[in-house]
Amino acid sequence: xxxxxxxxxxxxxxxxxxxxxxxxxxxxxxxxxxxxxxxxxxxxxxxxxxxxxxxxxxxxxxxxxxxxxxxxxxxxxxxxxxxxxxxxxxxxxxxxxxxxxxxxxxxxxxxxxxxxxxxxxxxxxxxxxxxxxxxxxxxxxxxxxxxxxxxxxxxxxxxxxxxxxxxxxxxxxxxxxxxxxxxxxxxxxxxxxxxxxxxxxxxxxxxxxxxxxxxxxxxxxxxxxxxxxxxxxxxxxxxxxxxxxxxxxxxxxxxxxxxxxxxxxxxxxxxxxxxxxxxxxxxxxxxxxxxxxxxxxxxxxxxxxxxxxxxxxxxxxxxxxxxxxxxxxxxxxxxxxxxxxxxxxxxxxxxxxxxxxxxxxxxxxxxxxxxxxxxxxxxxxxxxxxxxxxxxxxxxxxxxxxxxxxxxxxxxxxxxxxxxxxxxxxxxxxxxxxxxxxxxxxxxxxxxxxxxxxxxxxxxxxxxxxxxxxxxxxxxxxxxxxxxxxxxxxxxxxxxxxxxxxxxxxxxxxxxxxxxxxxxxxxxxxxxxxxxxxxxxxxxxxxxxxxxxxxxxxxxxxxxxxxxxxxxxxxxxxxxxxxxxxxxxxxxxxxxxxxxxxxxxxxxxxxxxxxxxxxxxxxxxxxxxxxxxxxxxxxxxxxxxxxxxxxxxxxxxxxxxxxxxxxxxxxxxxxxxxxxxxxxxxxxxxxxxxxxxxxxxxxxxxxxxxxxxxxxxxxxxxxxxxxxxxxxxxxxxxxxxxxxxxxxxxxxxxxxxxxxxxxxxxxxxxx
Numbered sequence: 001x002x003x004x005x006x007x008x009x010x011x012x013x014x015x016x017x018x019x020x021x022x023x024x025x026x027x028x029x030x031x032x033x034x035x036x037x038x039x040x041x042x043x044x045x046x047x048x049x050x051x052x053x054x055x056x057x058x059x060x061x062x063x064x065x066x067x068x069x070x071x072x073x074x075x076x077x078x079x080x081x082x083x084x085x086x087x088x089x090x091x092x093x094x095x096x097x098x099x100x101x102x103x104x105x106x107x108x109x110x111x112x113x114x115x116x117x118x119x120x121x122x123x124x125x126x127x128x129x130x131x132x133x134x135x136x137x138x139x140x141x142x143x144x145x146x147x148x149x150x151x152x153x154x155x156x157x158x159x160x161x162x163x164x165x166x167x168x169x170x171x172x173x174x175x176x177x178x179x180x181x182x183x184x185x186x187x188x189x190x191x192x193x194x195x196x197x198x199x200x201x202x203x204x205x206x207x208x209x210x211x212x213x214x215x216x217x218x219x220x221x222x223x224x225x226x227x228x229x230x231x232x233x234x235x236x237x238x239x240x241x242x243x244x245x246x247x248x249x250x251x252x253x254x255x256x257x258x259x260x261x262x263x264x265x266x267x268x269x270x271x272x273x274x275x276x277x278x279x280x281x282x283x284x285x286x287x288x289x290x291x292x293x294x295x296x297x298x299x300x301x302x303x304x305x306x307x308x309x310x311x312x313x314x315x316x317x318x319x320x321x322x323x324x325x326x327x328x329x330x331x332x333x334x335x336x337x338x339x340x341x342x343x344x345x346x347x348x349x350x351x352x353x354x355x356x357x358x359x360x361x362x363x364x365x366x367x368x369x370x371x372x373x374x375x376x377x378x379x380x381x382x383x384x385x386x387x388x389x390x391x392x393x394x395x396x397x398x399x400x401x402x403x404x405x406x407x408x409x410x411x412x413x414x415x416x417x418x419x420x421x422x423x424x425x426x427x428x429x430x431x432x433x434x435x436x437x438x439x440x441x442x443x444x445x446x447x448x449x450x451x452x453x454x455x456x457x458x459x460x461x462x463x464x465x466x467x468x469x470x471x472x473x474x475x476x477x478x479x480x481x482x483x484x485x486x487x488x489x490x491x492x493x494x495x496x497x498x499x500x501x502x503x504x505x506x507x508x509x510x511x512x513x514x515x516x517x518x519x520x521x522x523x524x525x526x527x528x529x530x531x532x533x534x535x536x537x538x539x540x541x542x543x544x545x546x547x548x549x550x551x552x553x554x555x556x557x558x559x560x561x562x563x564x565x566x567x568x569x570x571x572x573x574x575x576x577x578x579x580x581x582x583x584x585x586x587x588x589x590x591x592x593x594x595x596x597x598x599x600x601x602x603x604x605x606x607x608x609x610x611x612x613x614x615x616x617x618x619x620x621x622x623x624x625x626x627x628x629x630x631x632x633x634x635x636x637x638x639x640x641x642x643x644x645x646x647x648x649x650x651x652x653x654x655x656x657x658x659x660x661x662x663x664x665x666x667x668x669x670x671x672x673x674x675x676x677x678x679x680x681x682x683x684x685x686x687x688x689x690x691x692x693x694x695x696x697x698x699x700x701x702x703x704x705x706x707x708x709x710x711x712x713x714x715x716x717x718x719x720x721x722x723x724x725x726x727x728x729x730x731x732x733x734x735x736x737x738x739x740x741x742x743x744x745x746x747x748x749x750x751x752x753x754x755x756x757x758x759x760x761x762x763x764x765x766x767x
Contacts, residue, residue, distance in 0.1 A: 060098055066108055067101040069351070070144070070229045080142060086134045099128060100135040107145040111234045114152040115145055141600060143181055143593030147231070149367035150238040153184070157371060161188035163603050167392050167399055168192070169380050170407035172200025173221075173585055174573040176368040177592030178405055178599075183372065185600050190401070191372060192394055194379035194542045198369050201409065201543055202585060204362035207446050207531050209484035216360035216482050217444045219535050220546075221585040224357060226350025230586050231593075235364050236357060244457075244481045245353035251458040253321065258517035261318065261462070269318035272309045279303045284340050295552050296342050297323075297334030317462040320469035325460075327470055327493035331438030331583060332549040334493070342549065344556040348580035356481040361585070379542070380408075384421040385569040403569050403602065405595055407588075410437040410562075410576035411544030425566060431558035435576060436551030439496040439538045443472075443489045443511050445529040450485040451519060452477055461514055471495035472511050487515075497538070504534040547583040548576040563591070568602040571595045624739035627750045628699075632661050637707055640717045644707045647745075649752050654705035659742055659749070662721070662732065664696040699738035700730045701745065 064074045072078060075097065077086070087093055102124070107115045117136055124132050139145045146153055163186040168175045171193035182189045197203075203220040224243065227233045236243055253261040280299045284291035300323070304310055310319040323334055330337055357363065378394035383404055385391075390404040412418065413432045423429070452459065457477050463469045470493035478486035489511050491499045499507060508529075516526050537546045550556065556579045563577035573591040581587030635643035636658070646658035702710075706728055713720050724730050739746065 063101040063105040066105045070104055081138060084138055086138050092131055095128060096131055096135055099132050103135055103139055112150045112238050114156055142597050147593060148235050148238050154371050157183045158186045161186055163187045164402035166599060167401040167404045170200060171198040171374050172407055173202055173588040174592040175407040176372060177589045178573055178596045179372045180368060181593055181596030191374040192378040192380055193374055193376050196376050198374060199365040202361050202365060204360035205533060209446055210448050213484055215446055215484035215486055217478060217486050218361050219442055219444060224355040225584050226352050227355055228350055228352035230350045231589050232586050239363060239367055241363055242358045243355040244358060245355050247457045250456055251460060253460045254518045255462050256464045258521055269315055273319060273322040276300050276303050280339055291340040292338060294339045295335050296337040296339040299339040320466050321460060321462050321473055324470040324473040324492055328440060328490060330549040331440050331547045332436050336436050336551050338550045338552045338554060341555045345580055345582055358481045380418055382419045385567060390569055403599055405571045405573055407573045409543045410435060410548050415544055427561055431561040434554035435558050436549040437545040438549055440546040441491040441496045441499045441535045441537060443507060444533045445487050446531045447485045447529055448527045450479050451524050468495050472514050500536055500538045507534060508532055565598060571599055621739050624743055624746055625735055627746050628735060631749060639711055645749055646704055647749050647752050648756055656704050657701060657745060658704060660700050660702055661697050665693045666696055667693060698732035700732050701742050702730060
């Protein structure tokens with residue numbers, strides 16, 4: 001093969017440059033990054049303040065490049081940093097950026113250890129301590145440092161949960177990433193998973209190999225797409241798991257009759273394919289907003305006919321193979337993809353090799369589950385949310401918490417199988433409807449031995465029928481990472497939909513016929529597979545598809561809308577909420593870190609609001625108590641130990657409400673409980689207050705008419721209290737409760753009295 005030379009394989013072409021073959025002969029060693037960073041920034045405890053100016057400048061430049069590789073601008077702040085208010089003043093921006101980059105570089109240099117402020121202080125002057133803490137806190141809370149599965153990170157989980165409770169719906173990459181972060185932030189977390197296993201659409205199946213050996217095969221998400229700055233690469237480093245870079249330079253293509261495709265013809269059609277994509281980009285720029293209603297498939301076919309390319313059957317089959325590859329990358333038919341926005345995430349692609357994780361991605365999932373409480377077999381059917389918190393129903397069980405994080409796939413949201421109460425906002429429902437959720441299926445086959453060549457990681461097959469161009473168009477050779485001779489055939493595009501409706505035995509015979517057509521002419525005897533598995537992601541009720549894409553009529557903005565929280569109580573994560581990294585495993589993981597940070601911020605805002613409300617209530621209660629004392633100093637009506645106040649503006653209204661106070665005089669040190677137990681009523685303790693007595697005042701709200709009726713009762717204060725409680729069904733309360741329940745009434749009476757005094761103070765003019 002001689003594909004077009006590009007530095008990294010973009011989504012539009014999953015085969016890398018052959019020129020990089022010599023550099024990629026060995027499996028990718030993720031730990032080598034530690035050595036590279038160490039060469040640039042020195043050992044873990046350099047005394048940075050004692051370095052020469054030239055050394056500092058070189059170090060700062062290197063750290064800036066590391067930060068750039070992690071998605072941070074070299075000389076500017078992220079929007080998230082601006083919103084978080086990390087700068088005490090604009091003049092601190094340059095110093096902040098240098099400190100931020102330094103912290104990121106320190107973390108990347110040793111992701112197995114928990115990075116602390118004290119370690120940063122060893123290399124930063126004390127005068128920048130405040131600014132360093134701002135940068136450190138931002139990076140920590142946003143999930144840029146100290147995340148993952150390292151024991152040093154997990155050991156930092158606090159024993160007490162002081163920040164509230166969160167229910168996480170779904171134990172996939174997004175849900176587990178969020179749960180781990182939230183536990184580290186001090187939340188009480190419970191994950192509800194409908195399956196009997198974690199991982200969601202990341203699923204490693206154990207298959208039987210030769211001699212009864214166990215083989216691990218990824219039937220869901222399998223490829224780490226771009227290792228540079230990829231958080232899944234960080235997890236692999238923390239676990240010490242090697243990554244195998246996929247050797248795309250050795251990806252032969254075969255025609256339907258089994259003959260190898262001529263490399264020169266392949267290169268020509270590959271160039272045509274990329275030229276058509278470029279022309280489609282130019283077309284959408286010319287059409288502007290009108291391009292949002294056109295599919296990528298129709299645009300590409302129109303351009304193909306316009307320029308008269310790929311006319312022969314072989315050229316058309318080759319072009320169809322590239323189209324199938326594009327449909328695989330986007331999990332959608334080209335006829336569904338929006339020509340305007342299908343590649344809106346290209347600027348954010350992770351650089352570096354595409355890799356397999358040795359032993360399967362279950363190793364990441366298993367490590368992420370450690371110390372995280374997960375309940376399996378809990379298919380959620382209802383999520384209610386409001387000011388009081390959230391309520392999640394799974395089967396016949398109801399779970400309650402302060403907040404909920406929903407990480408179910410977009411296909412499940414589209415199906416409406418989860419009822420939200422109240423219903424989700426219209427803009428979110430529209431985003432769910434507009435976004436596409438496509439399909440990718442696989443056939444995994446375990447053979448007695450490797451017959452396809454030890455140095456081959458991938459090979460492709462062309463199809464005569466354009467409608468079936470995605471059927472077994474690409475094979476992954478897993479023998480390098482699975483522990484046995486495994487081939488995985490991919491089925492993408494329109495063929496993936498038909499695959500779901502076809503008998504697995506029929507599909508197995510088809511794929512074996514394709515393999516025999518390729519290898520039998522070479523004299524290779526194709527053995528029967530030991531075990532095979534066919535996926536059905538579109539029929540799985542807990543996924544209903546594979547991953548998202550931007551459909552005609554949609555845009556990248558819909559990813560952002562889907563990621564928005566509702567009322568600070570209900571949050572959303574998953575690859576379909578990631579505008580920058582949709583349809584990727586790392587996109588799902590990063591969305592979990594993002595929402596953990598959002599939940600922390602929402603919890604803090606709510607705590608601040610509650611504290612402010614409490615302070616307001618305390619101030620209001622103090623004012624109310626003062627008002628009560630002043631108002632009852634001059635009651636409108638009093639008899640015995642009973643006093644009454646009413647709104648002076650409603651003198652003639654017998655139904656006007658007022659406040660009653662009954663006073664008990666107790667010896668100092670004697671509680672009201674002892675007085676009540678002694679059987680004494682208020683009239684028996686009605687002597688005037690003296691220095692040895694203290695007052696106990698109880699209150700109730702009643703009408704002026706009830707007060708007059710109470711005044712007419714004979715037989716003493718006990719009889720009056722009996723009428724109050726039995727006939728009027730009123731209850732006595734302390735001043736705190738009286739202020740809480742009667743605050744508006746007390747304020748109204750106080751204001752009315754003030755107004756009356758002001759009117760009396762006005763001099764009457766004489767004529």
